Structure formats: C-alpha cells, structure tokens
Amino acid sequence: MKVLVTGATGNTGRHVVSGLRDAGVDVRVLVRDPAKAPEGTEAVVGDITDPAEAAEGVDAVYFVWPFYSAEGIDKAVKPFKDKKIAYVSSAAAEEGGFWGDVEEAVRNVTGDWTFLRITGLATNTLGWVGQAKTGKVRAPYGQAKRSLVHEKDVADMAIKAFTEDHARQIYLVTGPEALSQADQVRIIGEALGTPAKWEEQPIEEAITQLGEEFAKSALPYWASLVDDPEPVSLDVAKVTGHPARSFDDWARERFS
Ligand SMILES: NC(=O)c1ccc[n+]([C@@H]2O[C@H](COP(=O)([O-])OP(=O)(O)OC[C@H]3O[C@@H](n4cnc5c(N)ncnc54)[C@H](OP(=O)(O)O)[C@@H]3O)[C@@H](O)[C@H]2O)c1
Structure with a gap:
C-alpha cells in the first residue's frame, strides 16, 4: 500500500508520516516546499487544491483541508476517486457548515472514507x-x-484507518x-x-x-x-487500543 500524506509538515501529518513508515507503509507527501518534505519520503511538490499529480498511483490519502471554506473542494478531491481517505474533520461537521460540505465531497468520490472529527x-x-x-x-x-x-492520537487514529478496516466510520477524536x-x-x-x-x-x-x-x-x-x-469521547481508546x-x-x- 502507498499512502499520500497531505499536510505532512503540519502538527498531525508529521506523525502520520513517521507512524506509517514505522508500519512499513510506503509514503508519498504533497508539499508546497520540497525542502520541508520529511526525510525518507517521496515528495511531490504541489498545492492541496490541485493534487492530481500527487494522487497518481497511491491507494490511500491522509487528507487535510486547511481552509475555512469548502470552495474548490470538489476539484481537490476528484483525483482521490475510489481511494481510501482519512479526512481530518471537525466535531463542528455535526452541524454541517463547510466541514460538513468537505465531508460530503469526500463521500461523493469514495465509499472508503474515515472521518476523524476533532x-x-x-x-x-x-x-x-x-x-x-x-x-x-x-x-x-x-x-x-x-x-x-x-496530535499523536490523531495520527494513531489515521494509521489504524489505513491499516485496518474503518471504512464509513465517523470518529469523535x-x-x-x-x-x-x-x-x-x-x-x-x-x-x-x-x-x-x-x-x-x-x-x-x-x-x-x-x-x-x-x-x-x-x-x-x-x-x-x-x-x-x-x-469527551472514547473513540481514541477504542480504535488505537491506548487511552487518549x-x-x-x-x-x-x-x-x-
Ligand atoms: N486545530 C484544530 O483544533 C482543528 C480542529 C478541527 C480540525 N482541524 C483540521 O486539522 C487539519 C490538520 O491540522 P494540523 O494541525 O495537523 O495542520 P497544521 O499544523 O495547521 O498544518 C497545515 C498543513 O497543511 C499544509 N498546507 C497548508 N496550505 C496548503 C496548501 N494550499 N497546499 C498544500 N498544503 C497546504 C501545510 O503545509 P506548509 O508546510 O506548506 O505550510 C501544513 O503541512 C487542519 O487543516 C484542520 O482542517 C484542526
């Protein structure tokens, strides 16, 4: 399996990269600045709003959408069609808003999604x-x-989403x-x-x-x-096997 990690230089993404590598999973990262790509990863330089090149040939995506609007989301997720996606969402998605719109866009491109609502x-x-x-x-x-x-608990949840079957699960993190x-x-x-x-x-x-x-x-x-x-949710403990x-x-x- 090869996983594309977006937001790989960020708080959660950097731990997703190291956790996946420790689990022996191939990692590609999408970065804006190649100098910031985590060591030992295959880096594709680009922007999350247009990830087609980075998505080519990967099986799964750790997806962050670092904006406070869903504008452009349909184009951004189109290259992830039918891939496994772990999306770092928000507890606020419960009420819809742009978080809900991003979740819906992800659901529209794949049936194999996991939402980590923080x-x-x-x-x-x-x-x-x-x-x-x-x-x-x-x-x-x-x-x-x-x-x-x-942030390491978010990463641990994502790693479980990639290495076990958590399809169509919404977790409160x-x-x-x-x-x-x-x-x-x-x-x-x-x-x-x-x-x-x-x-x-x-x-x-x-x-x-x-x-x-x-x-x-x-x-x-x-x-x-x-x-x-x-x-306060017990989902971290249930999914990762260790308390939050x-x-x-x-x-x-x-x-x-
Ligand atoms: N903070 C919270 O309490 C909270 C709550 C709910 C959900 N979330 C979600 O969690 C996500 C992940 O959080 P985090 O703390 O791990 O991330 P973070 O530390 O804020 O870092 C954001 C990451 O996104 C990358 N990025 C930003 N704009 C980009 C663009 N246009 N194209 C490609 N990459 C871009 C940054 O890369 P560069 O190094 O290039 O800047 C960085 O790797 C957030 O994006 C947010 O949607 C956060």
Missing part, C-alpha cells in the same frame, strides 16, 4: 506560550472547557477530559517551570486581537463552552 488540537494553545513565560495569559473565556487532543482554558494555562506553566495564570480579557480587546472574522465564530463558541463543555494522551502529558513533552 474537537480541538492541543497545539492550538501554542499561541499562549510566549505570554505564559511572562507569568500570565490574557485571553477570553478562561472557564471555557475544551477536550483538546494530542478528543482528549481524555475537558479542561478549562485557565487550567490549560496553569498546566503549560507547570511544564515550563514558570507559574502561569489566566487573565480574563475583555471581549472588545479580544475582537481586536483575533480579528473580526475569526472572532465572529470563535467567541460565541468559547462562550458556550463555559456551561456546556466540549464532549492527556493535556498534561502533551505539555510536559513539549516544554519540560
């Missing part, structure tokens, strides 16, 4: 680290509770618990060896910092998580 990646918190080193992180909704998942954002900052501080505290940021300031477009969707979502935490890695483990691996 609540949020632990790597989303990397943007706080600079502030955490100064002892406080100023951001909105410290009591929003998120079930952030370790989360960490083992929903932690408040304030607790995440505290844990990052502990791993850094510098105590770090949350400082609640006024909403107007957050809109200016995040940009209106992103703030429009992110802020109401985080607000909703104060009283209604993100779900904790945020604490993630932070220690990164910063200790």
Whole structure:
C-alpha cells in the first residue's frame, strides 16, 4: 500500500508520516516546499487544491483541508476517486457548515472514507506560550472547557484507518477530559517551570486581537463552552487500543 500524506509538515501529518513508515507503509507527501518534505519520503511538490499529480498511483490519502471554506473542494478531491481517505474533520461537521460540505465531497468520490472529527488540537494553545513565560495569559473565556487532543492520537487514529478496516466510520477524536482554558494555562506553566495564570480579557480587546472574522465564530463558541463543555469521547481508546494522551502529558513533552 502507498499512502499520500497531505499536510505532512503540519502538527498531525508529521506523525502520520513517521507512524506509517514505522508500519512499513510506503509514503508519498504533497508539499508546497520540497525542502520541508520529511526525510525518507517521496515528495511531490504541489498545492492541496490541485493534487492530481500527487494522487497518481497511491491507494490511500491522509487528507487535510486547511481552509475555512469548502470552495474548490470538489476539484481537490476528484483525483482521490475510489481511494481510501482519512479526512481530518471537525466535531463542528455535526452541524454541517463547510466541514460538513468537505465531508460530503469526500463521500461523493469514495465509499472508503474515515472521518476523524476533532474537537480541538492541543497545539492550538501554542499561541499562549510566549505570554505564559511572562507569568500570565490574557485571553477570553478562561472557564471555557475544551477536550483538546494530542496530535499523536490523531495520527494513531489515521494509521489504524489505513491499516485496518474503518471504512464509513465517523470518529469523535478528543482528549481524555475537558479542561478549562485557565487550567490549560496553569498546566503549560507547570511544564515550563514558570507559574502561569489566566487573565480574563475583555471581549472588545479580544475582537481586536483575533480579528473580526475569526472572532465572529470563535467567541460565541468559547462562550458556550463555559456551561456546556466540549464532549469527551472514547473513540481514541477504542480504535488505537491506548487511552487518549492527556493535556498534561502533551505539555510536559513539549516544554519540560
Ligand atoms: N486545530 C484544530 O483544533 C482543528 C480542529 C478541527 C480540525 N482541524 C483540521 O486539522 C487539519 C490538520 O491540522 P494540523 O494541525 O495537523 O495542520 P497544521 O499544523 O495547521 O498544518 C497545515 C498543513 O497543511 C499544509 N498546507 C497548508 N496550505 C496548503 C496548501 N494550499 N497546499 C498544500 N498544503 C497546504 C501545510 O503545509 P506548509 O508546510 O506548506 O505550510 C501544513 O503541512 C487542519 O487543516 C484542520 O482542517 C484542526
């Protein structure tokens, strides 16, 4: 089997590449910059919006769609016709939106799809680290509770999707618990060896910092998580055979 890994330089893709190689699977990567291609892979230079050359002759695709719109998705997935596809989707696909549109486009080209619906990646918190080193992180909704998942767990799920039969399965991919954002900052501080505290940021300031477009969707979502935490799923444990890695483990691996 040969697998095309898109997003191979990214948080999850790099672990998909190493996991597949460890499993003895041939890997091709689609990269924009050949200098960034992971070692030991066959690299095709191109763009995810036009992956025809990269898709030639592969059996399966680790598919990321790194945009906040489904525009151009039908053309992008056409070369993946009848191949096995593991698509890194979002828990938000449950409500449709562009995530749902991308899933539908994938379903339209193959019957052999697996959707890995993530609540949020632990790597989303990397943007706080600079502030955490100064002892406080100023951001909105410290009591929003998120079930952030370790990028290696997403990769482990994808590797199972390629090496076992998980066709037509939708998995909810989360960490083992929903932690408040304030607790995440505290844990990052502990791993850094510098105590770090949350400082609640006024909403107007957050809109200016995040940009209106992103703030429009992110802020109401985080607000909703104060009283209604993100779900915690057992799918990582069920599919991979090991419990989902904790945020604490993630932070220690990164910063200790
Ligand atoms: N973050 C979350 O909480 C979250 C939640 C739900 C779903 N997701 C989905 O998970 C996916 C994977 O996340 P990740 O953190 O592993 O990725 P990431 O670290 O954000 O990296 C994005 C990857 O996509 C590549 N890329 C970007 N634009 C491209 C283009 N036009 N053509 C080809 N490659 C392109 C980048 O390559 P370069 O090195 O060339 O930049 C990089 O390898 C995301 O794309 C998102 O759709 C994320």
